[in-house]
Amino acid sequence: MSPESSLNAEMSKKISFFGLKGLKLWVWVCLVVGVFIVMILCILSLWITFRRKSRRSSSKFPFNQIPHVSKDIRVDRAGVQNPHPESLYIEMNDKSTGKTMMSHLGRTKSSDNDTLSQCSSVNHHERACSSHSGEEGGFGSAGRLYGGGPVTASPLVGLPEISHLGWGHWFTLRDLELATNRFAAVNVLGEGGYGVVYRGKLVNGTEVAVKKLLNNLGQAEKEFRVEVEAIGHVRHKNLVRLLGYCIEGVHRMLVYEYVNSGNLEQWLHGAMRQHGNLTWEARIKIITGTAQALAYLHEAIEPKVVHRDIRASNILIDDEFNAKLSDFGVSQALGLGYVAPEYANTGLLNEKSDIYSFGVLLLEAVTGRDPVDYGRPANEVNLVEWLKMMVGTRRAEEVVDPKLEPRPSKSALKRALLVSLRCVDPEAEKRPRMSQIARMLESDEHTFHKERRNRKSRTASMEIVETKDESLGPSGAETHITKPEKTHE
Numbered sequence: 211m212s213p214e215s216s217l218n219a220e221m222s223k224k225i226s227f228f229g230l231k232g233l234k235l236w237v238w239v240c241l242v243v244g245v246f247i248v249m250i251l252c253i254l255s256l257w258i259t260f261r262r263k264s265r266r267s268s269s270k271f272p273f274n275q276i277p278h279v280s281k282d283i284r285v286d287r288a289g290v291q292n293p294h295p296e297s298l299y300i301e302m303n304d305k306s307t308g309k310t311m312m313s314h315l316g317r318t319k320s321s322d323n324d325t326l327s328q329c330s331s332v333n334h335h336e337r338a339c340s341s342h343s344g345e346e347g348g349f350g351s352a353g354r355l356y357g358g359g360p361v362t363a364s365p366l367v368g369l370p371e372i373s374h375l376g377w378g379h380w381f382t383l384r385d386l387e388l389a390t391n392r393f394a395a396v397n398v399l400g401e402g403g404y405g406v407v408y409r410g411k412l413v414n415g416t417e418v419a420v421k422k423l424l425n426n427l428g429q430a431e432k433e434f435r436v437e438v439e440a441i442g443h444v445r446h447k448n449l450v451r452l453l454g455y456c457i458e459g460v461h462r463m464l465v466y467e468y469v470n471s472g473n474l475e476q477w478l479h480g481a482m483r484q485h486g487n488l489t490w491e492a493r494i495k496i497i498t499g500t501a502q503a504l505a506y507l508h509e510a511i512e513p514k515v516v517h518r519d520i521r522a523s524n525i526l527i528d529d530e531f532n533a534k535l536s537d538f539g540v541s542q543a544l545g546l547g548y549v550a551p552e553y554a555n556t557g558l559l560n561e562k563s564d565i566y567s568f569g570v571l572l573l574e575a576v577t578g579r580d581p582v583d584y585g586r587p588a589n590e591v592n593l594v595e596w597l598k599m600m601v602g603t604r605r606a607e608e609v610v611d612p613k614l615e616p617r618p619s620k621s622a623l624k625r626a627l628l629v630s631l632r633c634v635d636p637e638a639e640k641r642p643r644m645s646q647i648a649r650m651l652e653s654d655e656h657t658f659h660k661e662r663r664n665r666k667s668r669t670a671s672m673e674i675v676e677t678k679d680e681s682l683g684p685s686g687a688e689t690h691i692t693k694p695e696k697t698h699e
């Protein structure tokens with residue numbers, strides 16, 4: 211008998227087992243294998259159910275509440291240099307946007323600022339924040355966060371390594387409480403449309419201005435995002451530098467370099483007047499710096515930044531009368547006197563409306579008048595209209611701020627008026643670009659220095675010729691520079 215036929219014979223034998231009689235052996239083998247497979251499947255399904263349950267319980271972990279964030283979570287313990295050894299960072303990959311976000315208790319940092327606001331909804335975050343927010347406590351331990359590094363040229367040296375962003379610093383509420391003496395009233399620098407600004411000092415000695423945004427306005431939160439995104443990487447000598455920000459729970463704060471000599475509004479109309487009047491030279495320096503900052507925002511960076519709120523109070527001044535433009539990137543309603551017609555008509559804001567506002571600012575600096583002053587006679591309330599009327603009636607020299615001593619030269623005044631009139635042209639496309647304006651003003655600054663250096667020499671003089679122009683309205687005038695004339699002093 212061959213082995214195959216003997217195996218067949220064996221398999222065909224009838225066997226009785228567990229009360230089942232007369233089943234062939236091969237049927238028994240199939241039954242056993244089948245039962246075995248069913249058991250494996252049962253075990254597998256039990257294991258999967260168990261896994262799901264344990265995931266569900268871990269989903270109470272608040273990071274899962276962040277909208278649009280996938281469950282691709284990688285836990286990463288912070289390194290040796292981390293001054294917060296307890297910190298547990300969690301990297302979340304948002305598959306819908308491809309962005310990565312790092313988060314841990316009370317702090318959130320993002321590889322893309324778009325994700326900043328998402329973090330505000332994290333309950334855990336808010337609990338962590340309230341546990342060391344302001345009034346009650348946790349304050350004393352803040353000092354240990356710092357390496358206490360030496361004060362150097364960089365305002366960020368000596369601050370915690372872990373909070374470095376691509377462009378600045380990521381502060382905790384405690385850091386800023388410490389810097390401002392818990393936001394003491396005595397440190398209030400002023401209050402703007404979106405919150406209070408405090409003067410502060412970081413533990414490495416850097417003086418800062420902390421803008422604490424009102425947290426009960428959705429708009430303020432929006433502004434925070436807009437501002438952080440717009441200005442984080444932007445650097446120019448005439449722009450106030452954003453050193454970092456704080457976002458904890460409901461708190462939103464921006465931390466700027468401190469600019470120590472007030473703002474242009476205070477110098478022209480307010481508290482800084484007690485220190486004396488700004489000279490023409492200082493005014494032109496401030497205005498020219500502002501123009502350079504705007505030219506940079508409009509034309510040198512991509513994407514360009516439209517300021518949208520050029521006004522004297524946003525031109526901060528340092529102790530050498532350098533202008534430091536602040537609040538760029540802030541989206542907010544413009545004040546009455548600075549609103550360009552195309553904004554009023556269409557709601558659109560672009561660099562041309564910044565240029566209009568800049569023209570008003572320049573007029574303000576020349577005349578020392580507010581853009582809109584209801585305390586004046588009706589035909590003088592609106593600065594731009596009044597100026598056009600004065601130039602149109604050949605009274606340009608009367609517009610100079612009476613407090614200015616010495617008065618500007620004819621040529622300097624005329625050039626400044628020329629620039630401002632071109633900026634406030636009712637037709638937006640006729641307004642010069644900011645870089646052109648900056649160049650015109652730079653040459654004015656240059657002329658001023660030249661005049662001062664050598665008073666006896668002949669200097670170029672520009673003559674403003676006022677010609678009636680329909681496009682400037684009934685009282686409008688367009689200004690032209692004619693050929694230089696000799697002047698004798």
Ligand SMILES: Nc1ncnc2c1ncn2[C@@H]1O[C@H](COP(=O)(O)OP(=O)(O)OP(=O)(O)O)[C@@H](O)[C@H]1O
Pocket residue numbers: 399400401402403404405406407418419421450466467468469470472473519523524526536537
């Ligand atoms: N970086 C800074 N350094 C010094 N002072 C500052 C700084 N930033 C703002 N300030 C001052 O804080 C005050 C409030 O400023 P903020 O920008 O909030 O309001 P504003 O410009 O007066 O008004 P708005 O926000 O409506 O334009 C102003 O007096 C301003 O000069």
